[in-house]
Amino acid sequence: MRSYNIVIMSETTYAIETRGLRKVYGDHVAVDGLDMHVPRGGVHGFLGPNGAGKTTTIRLLLGLTEPTAGTMDILGRAVPEALPEAIAHVGAIVESPKFFGGFSARLNLELCADAVGLPHSAVDRVLEETGLTARANDKFKTFSLGMKQRMAVAGALLKDPEILIFDEPTNGLDPGGIVEIREAIRDLGEAGRTVLVSSHILSEIEQMCDTVTIVAKGRVLAEGKVTDFTGSVMHILDIGMRDLPSGQEVLRQAGLTVHRGGDHLVVEGYEEPEQVVYYLAQQGLYPNHVVARRPDLESIFLDLTDGIGQVGEMAINTPGVASGDQARRSAAQAKAANAGASAKRGPGAPPRPARGASADTPPSTTAQRSAGASPRGER
């Protein structure tokens, strides 16, 4: 891992900060009073479903479009006014990698280097860092999507910037490419850079990021450390067994929310698979498989936004950075108020809200995990 020269422009707390940022296209509000705080150093996730306003926010930060209202700072400099100064310390990929297809990788990068007065040795450096040296003289249009993405990373690294902004960097990549890019982003964060990475995939954020801002419909729902969000992740358990009706009845009597899901039972809102197995075994019922999975992002966002506009408002109205705990507590309160229900707990088990009755639902992953695995995201 090479070391980087980080230029601190000012002693502000945040590398990037937006206050009341708003962008309206005709009747459509793309960004609606967004308050985002990206701490200096590390990887900050910008999480939200498609259409949440992530790309628009990034485009606003980079001066590619003008805000309707609100203010933004990059390294303590107000943008877009001071963007020409701030941009020297920012490398960015917005949406897909954009280079001239007919130019070689080297020529594309050399043009970027020439524009900012960097020596061509900087091009060799980033080609080396992104593993593109062997293909440096090949035309960009001949690259695979993964290589194009690496090329975009190379372009973003060219200025050796303090801040890197990646918009959906793994879109369209194969699994190998996704892992590669995630590791690269993690490495950049660990090297002391500030990386803002937008994604609609929660697992990505969990695996890469130290902090996260969650948005939907152009508004911040919650913001804080990833560990705060993942700390109370609740599982959905898929349990396979021969006698499904009996198993369902046992678990229901234990106070769990359970229903049939095809050839297996689905237990919602429970973090301890071994406890569920214990309930069944006590009655002589033995699962032939138990898979703990976490709710996908879509359902998380449906939970956060379904009938609980207060959650978003609370998060937005919270001064400063709303921590994950704060956001979760408020989300839970709001959801509980709406749902007006709480789950019954099994004997001996601590009170625990069932997932269906609580908005206390942190971001989750679409990846399946085996029973007994840590609920925390793999890092």
Added chain:
Amino acid sequence: MRLLMTEMRRLSNRQAIHFIVLILMILVVGLCAALWVSINPPSDADLQTQEQAFAAAQSDWDANGMEMMEACVNEEAQLQAIDPTIDKNCEEIQPPVRDDYVWAAPSWDDLLTGHGLGGVGFLSGFAPWLAGAMAILMAALFVGDEFSSGSLSAWLTIEPRRTRVYVTKLVVCGIGAAVLILLADFMTTIGTWLILKINGQPTGVPAGYWTDVYIDQLVGGLFIVVLGAIAGAALTFIVRNSMAIIVAVVGYIVIVEMIVARIIPSLQQVLLSDNTLAYVAGSSDYTTQSCATAETGLYLCSEVVHTVSRTWATSELGILAVVAIIAGWIFFLRGEVK
């Protein structure tokens, strides 16, 4: 300057620009090939046919020429009794000239004075107009591809000062177009001289041609080309699509220049082709019909010659370019770049 050099390098590496260079080279070769053919005599049979046609015209003149002349003069006199301003141009009825019927090898002097603006370079004759259109297309391709590929938004993450980016791209388009057209002009001129020399034709030029005519036309043509490229780039910043500009240019030529201008001849005063020609050549003439019912009750028409002056042309072309540049700048400055 750093940004300018970078953009120049980008322009010189663009495939679309290479394609335009190829088209220019084909045009240069085509012009030279046409000259080569024209200075070589046709076959004996063709020459004999041409001689026969001239002889027939000569016989017809001998038999009827004076009679035609007298008839014209008489008719003109009758009409002038009604309207003294009527001129039937009877003096244009002349005996046939042999060179109009029978092939004769052109000399360098013929080429300089015999057609179009009296020049042999690429910018002579119809070429300033064509060169201007090509400059617009070149600029449209250069700028339009940056919008369609999205590379302009990536570029703005490196250099966010849009006015600087805008000015640089316009200047680069102007310089690039000027260099290409100059190259084509010099190649055509040298090619013409060489072809005449190889075929044993006289290559001497009239005194003062290079200093008085050629340079004047070259500078005028270059102005048109640079203006076209800058305006083309500015317009592309508005519509953000090179194909839209190409369609607009072709559409303008076909609809306005070729159809509407024939229906409304007075429109030629503002046509880009006439103004381009007027700027390069110093002036450009066009005619309209002036018809009215005389006191005698006869409905009479006469041709009126109008002149597009260089001053008019400079003003019109300049205003159009400035409007395009300002509009493009405002659109680029205020608009969202995807």
